[in-house]
Amino acid sequence: MELNIRDEILEAIWMKQEQLRADALDLLKCVGPEATQAQIEELVQDDYLTRINGKVTLSQKGRARATTLVRSHRLSERLFTDVMELGEKYLERNACSFEHFLSEEVLEAICTLLGHPTECPHGYPIPPGECCKRAEKNIKSIIVPLPSLKSGESGKIVYVVTKHHHRLDHLTSLGILPAVTVKMHQTFPSYVVRVGQTDIAMDNEVIQDIYVRKIS
Amino acid sequence: MKIILVGNPNVGKSVIFGHLTGKYVTVSNYPGTTVEITEGISKLAKGQYRIVDTAGVNNLIPMSEDESVTRDILLAGDINNIILVADAKMIRRALFLAVQLVEMRLPFVIALNMYDEIKERGMIINSEKLAEILGVKVIPTVATEKKGIASLIKALADPAVSPMTFAYEPKIEFAVQDICRLLPDTTISKRSFALMWLAGDDSLAKKLSPAQVQEISSIRNSLAAFYQKPLSYLINERRFEKVDEILKEIIKFEPPKRKIILPFLGKITTHPVWGVPVVLAVLFLLYEFVGVFGAGTLVGFMENTVFEQYINKWAVSAVNFLIPWTIFRDFFVGEYGLITMALSYGFAIVLPIVGTFFIAFSILEDSGYLPRLAIMVNRIFKVMGLNGKAVLPLVLGLGCDTMATMTTRILATPKERIITIFLLALAIPCSAQLGVILGMLSAISFSATICWLAIEIVVLLAVGALADRIIPGRRSDFILEIPPIRIPQIGNILIKTFARIKWYLIEVIPLFIIGTAILFVLDRVHLLRIIEYITSPLVQDWLGLPAKATQTFLVGFFRRDYGAAGLYDLLKNGLLNPNQVLVSIVTITLFVPCIANFLMMVRERGLKSALIMISLIFPFAILVGGLVNHALQLLKISF
Numbered sequence: 001m002e003l004n005i006r007d008e009i010l011e012a013i014w015m016k017q018e019q020l021r022a023d024a025l026d027l028l029k030c031v032g033p034e035a036t037q038a039q040i041e042e043l044v045q046d047d048y049l050t051r052i053n054g055k056v057t058l059s060q061k062g063r064a065r066a067t068t069l070v071r072s073h074r075l076s077e078r079l080f081t082d083v084m085e086l087g088e089k090y091l092e093r094n095a096c097s098f099e100h101f102l103s104e105e106v107l108e109a110i111c112t113l114l115g116h117p118t119e120c121p122h123g124y125p126i127p128p129g130e131c132c133k134r135a136e137k138n139i140k141s142i143i144v145p146l147p148s149l150k151s152g153e154s155g156k157i158v159y160v161v162t163k164h165h166h167r168l169d170h171l172t173s174l175g176i177l178p179a180v181t182v183k184m185h186q187t188f189p190s191y192v193v194r195v196g197q198t199d200i201a202m203d204n205e206v207i208q209d210i211y212v213r214k215i216s
Numbered sequence: 217m218k219i220i221l222v223g224n225p226n227v228g229k230s231v232i233f234g235h236l237t238g239k240y241v242t243v244s245n246y247p248g249t250t251v252e253i254t255e256g257i258s259k260l261a262k263g264q265y266r267i268v269d270t271a272g273v274n275n276l277i278p279m280s281e282d283e284s285v286t287r288d289i290l291l292a293g294d295i296n297n298i299i300l301v302a303d304a305k306m307i308r309r310a311l312f313l314a315v316q317l318v319e320m321r322l323p324f325v326i327a328l329n330m331y332d333e334i335k336e337r338g339m340i341i342n343s344e345k346l347a348e349i350l351g352v353k354v355i356p357t358v359a360t361e362k363k364g365i366a367s368l369i370k371a372l373a374d375p376a377v378s379p380m381t382f383a384y385e386p387k388i389e390f391a392v393q394d395i396c397r398l399l400p401d402t403t404i405s406k407r408s409f410a411l412m413w414l415a416g417d418d419s420l421a422k423k424l425s426p427a428q429v430q431e432i433s434s435i436r437n438s439l440a441a442f443y444q445k446p447l448s449y450l451i452n453e454r455r456f457e458k459v460d461e462i463l464k465e466i467i468k469f470e471p472p473k474r475k476i477i478l479p480f481l482g483k484i485t486t487h488p489v490w491g492v493p494v495v496l497a498v499l500f501l502l503y504e505f506v507g508v509f510g511a512g513t514l515v516g517f518m519e520n521t522v523f524e525q526y527i528n529k530w531a532v533s534a535v536n537f538l539i540p541w542t543i544f545r546d547f548f549v550g551e552y553g554l555i556t557m558a559l560s561y562g563f564a565i566v567l568p569i570v571g572t573f574f575i576a577f578s579i580l581e582d583s584g585y586l587p588r589l590a591i592m593v594n595r596i597f598k599v600m601g602l603n604g605k606a607v608l609p610l611v612l613g614l615g616c617d618t619m620a621t622m623t624t625r626i627l628a629t630p631k632e633r634i635i636t637i638f639l640l641a642l643a644i645p646c647s648a649q650l651g652v653i654l655g656m657l658s659a660i661s662f663s664a665t666i667c668w669l670a671i672e673i674v675v676l677l678a679v680g681a682l683a684d685r686i687i688p689g690r691r692s693d694f695i696l697e698i699p700p701i702r703i704p705q706i707g708n709i710l711i712k713t714f715a716r717i718k719w720y721l722i723e724v725i726p727l728f729i730i731g732t733a734i735l736f737v738l739d740r741v742h743l744l745r746i747i748e749y750i751t752s753p754l755v756q757d758w759l760g761l762p763a764k765a766t767q768t769f770l771v772g773f774f775r776r777d778y779g780a781a782g783l784y785d786l787l788k789n790g791l792l793n794p795n796q797v798l799v800s801i802v803t804i805t806l807f808v809p810c811i812a813n814f815l816m817m818v819r820e821r822g823l824k825s826a827l828i829m830i831s832l833i834f835p836f837a838i839l840v841g842g843l844v845n846h847a848l849q850l851l852k853i854s855f
């Protein structure tokens with residue numbers, strides 16, 4: 001257990017440095033109040049953390065470890081939602097206990113299975129691993145961008161990743177949301193997909209933001 | 217007391233509105249065409265009500281300025297009841313609106329419209345069960361056959377607010393409670409207001425003190441910090457979750473009863489290969505009906521028989537009998553006479569062409585072909601900074617640029633509207649002009665027609681691409697719902713055509729008359745000669761046209777087709793050789809839009825933009841015309 005708490009501290013600092021809007025220390029809730037000053041000192045001694053101007057930050061070694069941890073946390077979340085279809089409430093608890101035991105090989109296997117996702121279900125980026133870099137260009141995976149479906153094929157939406165709020169709201173209002181089944185009707189001259197009983201035509205730019213799990 | 221119609225785009229609101237009020241509003245099978253709010257009076261069981269039709273929306277949280285209209289109406293209060301019009305086959309999206317009405321604690325009934333279209337798809341909706349879950353009335357209707365309307369009217373009599381509730385994540389719920397404490401009482405529930413605010417719509421801000429606004433914003437921001445996904449997404453996601461929960465209980469599928477022909481048509485019209493001949497076939501039929509039948513047969517009949525043999529003769533003798541002064545006689549029946557020019561052009565040339573075009577356009581619109589055309593042309597339109605949706609105004613522009621300019625409101629961004637309005641004014645000839653132009657071109661040669669068409673298309677694409685670079689702003693996403701192919705109803709087509717023709721007569725014929733009157737005066741005071749003289753270097757040297765052509769360009773401002781018709785006269789009198797015909801036609805197609813179109817541009821985009829556009833168009837048309845003239849001379853081409 002001791003080790004886990006140390007891991008969580010590293011993870012939390014990493015996320016804090018990731019400059020996300022979320023207060024990273026909140027994520028220490030996995031650990032509880034036990035995260036003490038003593039453990040931080042210990043981490044400094046083991047060269048996971050360094051102190052610069054009195055502020056604690058990750059050392060090179062600590063950063064590497066933390067990146068792996070965050071990666072495995074977020075990949076676990078993806079695994080739980082996309083493949084096992086577990087609900088939100090199981091996510092955090094299980095991902096938190098899972099991440100510490102995953103070996104690099106298992107992690108790569110999961111990552112590959114999921115198609116090297118770039119975001120966790122909450123929308124945070126997943127640090128890429130070696131496998132992602134190797135497989136930069138398409139390895140056949142079960143989660144694919146919607147436009148890669150051939151006409152006649154169907155898929156279940158897994159996530160919609162877009163930087164444009166407006167686009168996301170537009171798609172959402174049309175009912176394009178995770179867990180919805182879409183069928184590709186045609187891909188040229190524009191994409192036409194069927195969602196429920198509605199046919200929706202879309203541009204390239206829009207449709208590539210939608211990722212699906214192919215249904216055979 | 218008001219009854220409000222709300223619903224997704226293209227679900228049949230207008231048809232139902234028509235049944236309730238007996239008033240006709242544009243019914244069209246193209247999502248997003250109801251842009252203006254329409255009101256009517258209806259006498260229902262318990263007295264008179266104002267019925268308000270709203271623009272179709274997919275979400276009551278507005279995604280843009282234009283979509284906020286519907287929300288504002290819901291917030292305005294004094295609502296007796298709401299009819300949520302649902303397209304039964306897309307009930308999921310209607311229920312997404314329903315759960316929002318539930319949250320607002322507004323009374324509503326659901327008109328489960330297009331009930332005829334779900335059976336053929338093998339979909340069964342348990343509407344009683346839905347009514348039970350929601351606690352409001354649910355009435356299946358087939359608006360186009362007037363089925364269910366009587367029950368709907370009965371159901372309106374006692375408004376009911378749905379007692380249903382559902383919760384969001386605890387974190388969101390806490391934030392909602394915090395915000396609710398700060399909100400004043402409004403016409404809709406505070407809870408729904410708080411949710412709207414969280415989703416990014418802070419329209420209530422102006423009613424609160426800055427301190428309160430700040431407090432709410434900070435609640436919102438700290439909540440947002442927990443999620444990478446926007447709050448609006450999380451809220452929408454939860455609402456759809458609720459909807460899906462409901463759907464599970466009310467919908468069943470059985471193997472669909474196949475209706476082969478219409479879905480098949482729907483498929484080939486967007487097919488990457490077969491779609492193209494379909495486009496060509498549609499254009500050909502359009503040409504045959506409007507160009508040959510309308511502009512040829514009907515115009516010939518109206519002009520040669522009705523006007524020349526009867527009306528003009530009667531008018532001349534009547535005027536001669538009634539008015540002793542020549543100058544006043546000329547005002548009515550002279551060269552620029554009210555009857556001989558304005559009315560005979562207006563009714564004999566323009567009306568048959570525009571009328572047949574409007575019929576054809578209504579058929580295209582109601583059949584559901586236009587959105588499919590949008591799919592076909594989207595890629596090309598992207599070159600011009602537009603997307604496929606702009607196909608509706610541009611095709612309508614082939615009928616009447618003025619009306620088309622008005623419909624650019626269906627486009628999502630100001631940039632797209634400006635580009636479309638500009639292209640309409642510059643390069644899209646309206647049907648009346650087109651009729652005359654095609655008539656003239658066919659009198660010369662087929663290759664001249666192709667040449668003209670090629671110049672048009674190049675100009676359209678080049679100017680569009682340039683405008684895309686210059687005009688700031690962005691193109692909207694191309695996300696367009698494709699309605700099913702339907703067999704157009706003759707009744708609706710006739711009503712719609714008449715409504716458009718009526719609009720045309722009221723808006724445009726007076727401008728004919730004014731335009732003619734101005735020409736009459738210009739002619740009397742010899743100003744026409746003077747303008748001809750001043751511009752003759754431009755017209756004679758640069759464009760290589762006879763001086764008399766100036767007049768037709770001038771006339772062209774009052775009606776583009778007037779101008780074209782003037783050229784036609786020159787051609788008939790042997791004053792133009794084939795090359796000159798091509799040059800003059802290219803020039804006049806590009807030339808400034810007619811006065812009606814100009815006024816509409818001012819209305820839609822303001823005087824300044826309209827003047828800028830005109831001052832670009834005028835030299836550009838002369839430039840291109842001259843280039844064609846010199847190119848033909850240099851290359852020694854003659855048609």
Ligand SMILES: Nc1nc2c(ncn2[C@@H]2O[C@H](COP(=O)(O)OP(=O)(O)O)[C@@H](O)[C@H]2O)c(=O)[nH]1
Nearest residue numbers: 226227228229230231243244245330358359360
């Ligand atoms: N099959 C069928 N078509 C309908 C029904 N109600 C409306 N329509 C058609 O649906 C299209 C859209 O109708 P409209 O009233 O313009 O929808 P709005 O945009 O919601 O006002 C038109 O082509 C109508 O003729 C219906 O109950 N059944």
Ligand SMILES: [Zn+2]
Nearest residue numbers: 030073095096
């Ligand atoms: Zn963790």
Ligand SMILES: [Zn+2]
Nearest residue numbers: 077120121122
């Ligand atoms: Zn996560």
Ligand SMILES: [Zn+2]
Nearest residue numbers: 111116131132
């Ligand atoms: Zn990977």
